[in-house]
Amino acid sequence: MTLSNVTLPLLKSRIFQSALVVFLAFAWAGQSQASCEKTLRWDDDPPFSMLDEEGAVVGIYVELNRAALARMGCQARLRKLPWARALKELELGRLDILPGAFRRPEREEYAHFSGTVLPPSRNILFMHQQALERWPASSLLELQHTAFRLGTQINVSYGADYQQLMSDPVFAARVVAVATRASLWKMVGKGRIDGVIADELTGAYELHQLGLDDQIKATSVVVSSDPAEVALSKRSTDPAFVQAYAKALQGLVADGSYARLVQRHLLQ
Incomplete structure (x- = not known):
């Protein structure tokens, strides 16, 4: 069987498109590993974010969101902020990621939201x-x-x-x-x-x-008992990043990483 004059160009086009997708994925991954750094909010809010006995910042939200960033080839730079200030910094684009946020119309003016990923907390x-x-x-x-x-x-x-x-x-x-x-x-x-x-x-x-x-x-x-989401600044993140971030969080829930964090910080 031979390919028709119509099928052959179509096949070549699809091969080219697939190769381009792979190339861009590798290029993005290499760039993100070299330059992707996102600011992540924390505060004295145990067990979600806190200092441990050695002075390191730990907690469920801190470790979960650090892991999500790592899966995307990014690093987290932590910023200690009270809640009200964190919302303002998110609006101004000086804070990239704010875990534990409830979706509200006024916040959607300046923030993307990850969607419901984690179980609701009352x-x-x-x-x-x-x-x-x-x-x-x-x-x-x-x-x-x-x-x-x-x-x-x-x-x-x-x-x-x-x-x-x-x-x-x-x-x-x-x-x-x-x-x-x-x-x-x-x-x-x-x-x-x-x-x-x-x-x-x-x-x-x-x-x-x-x-x-x-x-x-x-x-x-x-x-x-509304589920909290992760808010991401519209000034410093785009929808593609937010979608990838949500998938990284979903993966951490699916593979049991989130449950192990909860077990370690809450149930021991």
Whole structure:
């Protein structure tokens, strides 16, 4: 059998296209290994990011995102930033990667999102023991017409019930917003506020480290359970990079790397 005059040029074209794809892939990989460096946010937010006993930055998000970058031939340059500042730096293009971000319309103006890759983590209400005895609430909305004083972090999203409460000026006046959660725990311990919204695993870890787990208790009030994503600055990353990054994260989940990180940092 012989190739027709139509089939032969088509075959040659496909061979050329395949060769070009392979060439560009190798060229990109070589370039990325030589020059690909992305800034990755961390803060004192155990077990997701923290300093270990030797002073190295570790944690679930830090190690997971470092591994994703490594699979793409890139390196991570860590930047220690509080949450509100990290969002601004992401918007300005001075921070490339922000793990643990919830997708919001205002953030989509300046950030790409990885899509849902990791299992959702619940945000719950933690309360001082005395406050819990006074207001045994089963939902955040039940606290609206009480004297309950809530502590939050600046520019952190807490779900629909929280947004509804913040539309009430009387309740909003009792909400204290600060940059770091460590300050909030101390404020609860001193009786200046009654409760804090935090990731259930992070909250339990931090309270134990601060020696406050006898005073401040986790409640059954689930404020949000939306899955967090990785936000990437639109000024410093393009959609192709974001797609490759998401695939690298998915690979780390599929091969058990993520589960092993969780096991090491949370369940031991």
